[in-house]
Amino acid sequence: PFEWYAEMRSEAPVHYDERRETWDVFRYEDVDRVLRDHETFSADRSSSGVDSSDEAGEGMPVLKTMISTDPPEHDRLRGFVNDRFQPGALREYRPRLAELTDELVDGLEDAGRFDFVEEFAIPLPVTVIAELLGIPAERRDQFKEWSDALIARPESPSEEAVQRMQARRETAQREMGQYFAKLLEERESGEGNDLVTLAATTDELRLQEKIGFCMILLLAGNITTTNLLTNAVWCFEEQGIMEAVRSGDIDRKKAIEEVLRYRSPIQEIQRVASENVELGGQQIEAGEVVNVWVGAANRDPEIFDEPETFRPERSPNQHLAFGKGIHYCLGAPLARLEADIALDRLLARFDRLDADLSELQPISSHYGLQFLPCRVN
Numbered sequence: 001p002f003e004w005y006a007e008m009r010s011e012a013p014v015h016y017d018e019r020r021e022t023w024d025v026f027r028y029e030d031v032d033r034v035l036r037d038h039e040t041f042s043a044d045r046s047s048s049g050v051d052s053s054d055e056a057g058e059g060m061p062v063l064k065t066m067i068s069t070d071p072p073e074h075d076r077l078r079g080f081v082n083d084r085f086q087p088g089a090l091r092e093y094r095p096r097l098a099e100l101t102d103e104l105v106d107g108l109e110d111a112g113r114f115d116f117v118e119e120f121a122i123p124l125p126v127t128v129i130a131e132l133l134g135i136p137a138e139r140r141d142q143f144k145e146w147s148d149a150l151i152a153r154p155e156s157p158s159e160e161a162v163q164r165m166q167a168r169r170e171t172a173q174r175e176m177g178q179y180f181a182k183l184l185e186e187r188e189s190g191e192g193n194d195l196v197t198l199a200a201t202t203d204e205l206r207l208q209e210k211i212g213f214c215m216i217l218l219l220a221g222n223i224t225t226t227n228l229l230t231n232a233v234w235c236f237e238e239q240g241i242m243e244a245v246r247s248g249d250i251d252r253k254k255a256i257e258e259v260l261r262y263r264s265p266i267q268e269i270q271r272v273a274s275e276n277v278e279l280g281g282q283q284i285e286a287g288e289v290v291n292v293w294v295g296a297a298n299r300d301p302e303i304f305d306e307p308e309t310f311r312p313e314r315s316p317n318q319h320l321a322f323g324k325g326i327h328y329c330l331g332a333p334l335a336r337l338e339a340d341i342a343l344d345r346l347l348a349r350f351d352r353l354d355a356d357l358s359e360l361q362p363i364s365s366h367y368g369l370q371f372l373p374c375r376v377n
């Protein structure tokens, strides 16, 4: 999409798409403004009058959660958990996350050649979030199946396949909702440090909102982190910097930020104008849907030197891959920590990690790859 972004940034930076009936926004300055100004650009898509149940932004079914609400609701739905996701609070998890990562790395050791997406990048975030939620070990396999079903895509565009996928998704959502309801009840007087107990013991949320909270962590956090991990290995291989990252000649954390900028797992975010507003010389009417292209903003030459070049030590790196403003990704510190640990452990364990980039099959809903064959020794 990057050539199209470049063209749009200079030719039609705020553009009305007649077919989709949405505005598209491409420049960093405008994307940044839309995301910051939550009063004019609402995250609550039910106010657009457009039925979004079918294609809720980035594959997320519509649940009443922080991600699709405006203040004051948003602040209530996020406030009770915000502290738990701060870098300081997550630090205590680092040893346990390293252990979970090592278990997955152990499994790769004998494989020799394996699909990085299937064997590592998909299971890691699911395992981590199950740990944070305090899902008992014996339910983890079931939990993984539900998570997979929630993000499943139809195997083909045929109506049958789409229906099968939707049925699978609805079943998973229902079963998972029931499971969380039960778990929340069991932990009402709990002392545990897990996020289900945190939700169970807060007075701020109703039961449905507590269930929604548990689910949104999976929906927002899993596929995005999968793609960050995959895109990191993809970029490092393509740029020939795997060894330099391993040796520390290239700073791992900075390189991960550059992956986030250069191959942002989420390329677009949606808002709805809540009043008439002018943006980039265009008149947007109240109720119209505004699509901001984070992936285009992240390559805007007004902000980034040589934006089309992957510069692993780019600094500063003010990318918008995690959004901006009040909806700024809750899980950003966790995603960064996971990627940091994952790349550290992978590169520490194997003398060589080679990815095969001869066949790149993009996924449709986010920015990432269907599979990434790797070889280790």
Ligand code: HEM
Pocket (backbone or CB within 6 Å): 043, 066, 067, 068, 078, 129, 216, 217, 220, 221, 222, 224, 225, 228, 264, 265, 266, 269, 270, 320, 321, 322, 323, 324, 326, 327, 328, 329, 330, 331, 332, 334, 335
């Ligand atoms: C919000 C990206 C990982 C939970 C967001 C938003 C973006 C984003 C762009 C803003 C959406 C908007 O403004 O409408 C990413 C990326 C990730 C990642 C690129 C991985 C590389 C995670 C993880 C979790 C998570 C691991 C949870 C465990 C959330 C939540 C929100 C959110 C709950 C909504 C925050 C709010 O509305 O206040 N994410 N995310 N994300 N993300 Fe992430």
